[in-house]
Amino acid sequence: MFMVARDTVCGNLITIWIVIAHKRMRTVTNYFLVNLAFADLSISAFTVMFNFVYMLNSHWPFGLIYCKYSFFLSVVTITASVLTFLAIALDRYVAIVHPLRPRMSARTAWSVIAGIWTLAACVSMPRMIFADVLEHRYDDGSSRTVCFVLWPDGVSNKWDFGYTIFVIIVNYVIPMVVLGVAYTRIGMKLWGSKVIGENSLGQGDNVRSKKRVVKMMITVVLLFAVCWMPQHLYFIITSVNINITLTRQAQYIYLAIYWLAMSNSMYNPFIYCWMNSRFRQGFKSVFKWIPCAARSERQANNNCSRGSAGKSSGRERTSTVIETFRCERLKLTTSLDGSDDKNNIQLQSANPTRRHQHQKYYYRSQRVQQQLAESPARSRKTKFLYTNTEF
Secondary structure, three states: OHHHHHHHHHHHHHHHHHHHHOHHHOOHHHHHHHHHHHHHHHHHHHHHHHHHHHHHHOOOOOHHHHHHHHHHHHHHHHHHHHHHHHHHHHHHHHHHHOOOOOOOOHHHHHHHHHHHHHHHHHHHHHHHHHEEEEEEEOOOOOEEEEEEEOOOOHHHOHHHHHHHHHHHHHHHHHHHHHHHHHHHHHHHHHHHOOOOOOOOHHHHHHHHHHHHHHHHHHHHHHHHHHHHHHHHHHHHHHHHOHHHHHOHHHHHHHHHHHHHHHHHHHHHHHHHHHHOHHHHHHHHHHOOOOHHHHHHHHHHHHHHHOOOOOOOOHHHHHHHHHHHHHHHHHHHHOOOOOOOOOOOOOOOOOOHHHHHHHHHHHHHHHHHHHHHOOOHHHHHHHHHHHHOOOO
């Protein structure tokens, strides 16, 4: 559990730094990812280890105030995460399904984030109000303190069951249904529809960029659903039959379920690094002191700077020029100073001549890929033409 908390804190801190410290990473979607990272960071740093110690020892040594705070934070962070998923899905839905409608501004995004935490606090407030500690003293002089929620109905368990069902519906059932419908419509728009007329290079690249973002968010949402489903099922079952919690195996089962749910906060930074080139570049810049990361980056740079020597066949020259195009495009599209929501031609260079040269590399590489995808008879001349062209 310590490794989960450590990796979650480090990974989400890096995610927040990547977005805040780089101007062109400050997009609406990335602002919501910062909010999601902050929620994951909060639950891991301030509740995971404390609750884990309590579950292992069946003793709460942290006092009444932190008992109330722990119950409050455990629900408010999950609610904030789920509502952030909905906000990202809404932003993606408007951008892809209704592209002519006005996009959400940065100021609106921060207002939505404030509303998310306000609504999450309202959902979590009852647990903080009714949380309490109780000390049990035994005949041998020892004592044990428990932290629990004492609802007004006492031991009848009706309030607890009602609140549990309410939280599961608000934090899991309704959001998963809405997200499923939204991303299904987005997927049909991106992968199912065809563009009428000529498909320009910039338009095709913009669609591919949107697909990558949608794939990443679908992966994050699916992982959240898988990790939190056992926790919600456990609370429903124990609310119906509380005697299950008195068995010897119940504690170990819940520890495994709790670990799975809390580990979800650890996976998101890995997903960003794996599926988003700009976040990957940011993580590389943070971990560049690691020998393997530095060695792989030097190898990639060497591959991009290595040219073809001597005579080579037409196929080899074609592979060389395509690799050159790929490297030049990589320099343009993986910079942290670019935005996933915009066209990937976000050029860092302020020199107009250099910028024009980069544009030639980019568009000609796109043209080569389109020509090579056609029939071999038609693309043979194209291969030779672009292989022997000086850019």
